Amino acid sequence: MPARTKKQREDLIGRFALDLSQRCHAEYKSALKHCDGNFQTFKRKLSHTVDAIILCYQSKHCICKRNSFVCKGIEDPWINKSIYLPKTFKLNLTLKQQSELRKCINYRLGPKELERTKLGTNTQKSECVNRIIRRSLPRSNTFSKNFQGRANSAVSSANHGPGESVMALCLSVGAPVTAGSKVHTHLQQEQKIYENHKQYKKLAKYMKNRKQKAKAKFDLYSKNQEKKGHFSTLKQPDSNRNGSSKGLKVKDVKRTYLRLKKTTQKKVNCIPRSVQLVAANNELPENFETTVLLRPKQDSSFLDCKSMTAENIIRAEQDTYRLVHLQKSSEMWNESFRQHLSKRPTCKGNLQWNTHKEEQRGFVWRATLNCDNCNFISKKYKLYKEVQTTKKGPKPAAINYGMQVGLSQVSMGSSGLRKILLSGNIPAPSTKGMQNSANKVNEKIEIQNVADMADIRTELKTINKMRGHPESHIDVEGDGCYNNPLYSGIGKTPFQPATQSCYVVVENMTDKKASNQSCHKK
DSSP states (O other), X not given: OOOSSHHHHHHHHHHHHHHHHHHHHHHHHHHXXXXXXXXXXXXXXXXXXXXXXXXXXXXXXXXXXXXXXXXXXXXXXXGGTOSSSOTTOOOOOOHHXXXXXXXXXXXHHSHHHHHHTTTOOOSHHHHHHHHHHHHHSOTTOOOTTTHHHHHHHHHHHHHHOHHHHHHHHHXXXXXXXXXXXXXXXXXXXXXXXXXXXXXXXTSHHHHHHHHHHHHHHXXXXXXXXXXXXXXXXXXXXXXXXXXXOTTOOOEEOEEEEEOOBHHHHHHTTTSOSSOEEOOTTSOOOTTOEEEEEOSOBOOOSSOOGGGSOHHHHHHHHTTSOOOOOHHHHHHHHHHHHHHHHHHOTTOOOOEEEOTTSOEEETTEEEXXXXXXXXXXXOOOEEOSOBOOOSSSSOOOBHHHHHHHHHHTTSSOOHHHHHHHHHHTTOOOOOHHHHHHHHHHHHHXXXXXXHHHHHHHHHHHHHHHHHHTSOTTOOOEEXXXXXXXXXXXXXXXXXXXXXXXXXXXXXXXXXXXXXXXXXXXXX
């Protein structure tokens, strides 16, 4: 390797390995496109490409134009396009080293390897879907009750995009998004951004910019390594090495008495009630004081609701937020105004929320109004739309099901959403109620996604029929993802150490791919 020091040589070897891998893949893709699917021609041409690659790294471009698909010779050599290697890179190889390099290249472009990969399949689509699934099933959380529903929801998002998937799943659980509303518009915008981002990442301009950024990072790293200096650490001053304090005179110092709160005293509980100082020279500093902690006071950080009056509780509830349906809320206020006017025509009071008699239904409420002057109280109104079911009992609110559809496609759980609502001064539903809604919604999501995947298989069979291929012959790729790192089970179990696993099978007949930035190495 053309390097001056051992460190530079090791770094250059690593970069050369990355560049060689990228070069082989680029030759493979360009040859596959050039031969237009003719495998015999493809295989024959790549057998000569191996020799061209070896000579190209030695700055011998005599056969590059004829046998290479990505190097155009001296006019446009591959080294100018390389991300990892400098433009002056050149190898001086012996015959033995050329033989070793040929073996490395044949791991990708050899006859046996070309025979194995002649269909051009890989696991890139599966890796993209696995990362989308990790968004709904992060390793930091274990969704033991909703694993299947969340996995199906993630697959639906990968198949249709974030906007269309949410609208389809909300419709399937009985909580449709209102067409023409702001919510519908925002979901359409999110879907459009998703589609535009996929198209943008396929452009040659995007590919070129990504390579330039990566090359700039490697160049910057090389410059920093050259300028890297040696940093000295500050030494701590030596402590008293004379040994123990045996035989030293101990004196009491001036005390300051302090009374803390309980929570504060727990943090400083290591401080004794009487602190005595021992100096190395048997003398104490002048005017030295120490602290004596007295019995702690009662904490007043949190308000004691038991000591609050009913009027104060009502006033506190009036200062919070609620999730309401606009049309239902308007109907409640207008009807209550008319009833109050007919029953108390001379009353000059104002109607207000009766928080004492409201009932929470998950994220929404059954509310009443009362007059602050007379004893008028309206009937209870449902400020939400209901999901029509065939079971007896109260109908569930549509928003409770819709929220669970959104939660199934993000890494957040019920406790995380509760924290967000409470931080916004919004009363949050109980964890048990949210879990019950999630159990019902995830069953419907699974049914919807299974039917949707059946439609995709039918569509692929139709595509095969139009291409003149057997209907049941579908090229697929598969890969699995696990809830725990596999290395965590080394020496503990011969089986997979994961508590949950999901195996993905993705069709490889069409050019449809999921847009996932984490699949790229910048």
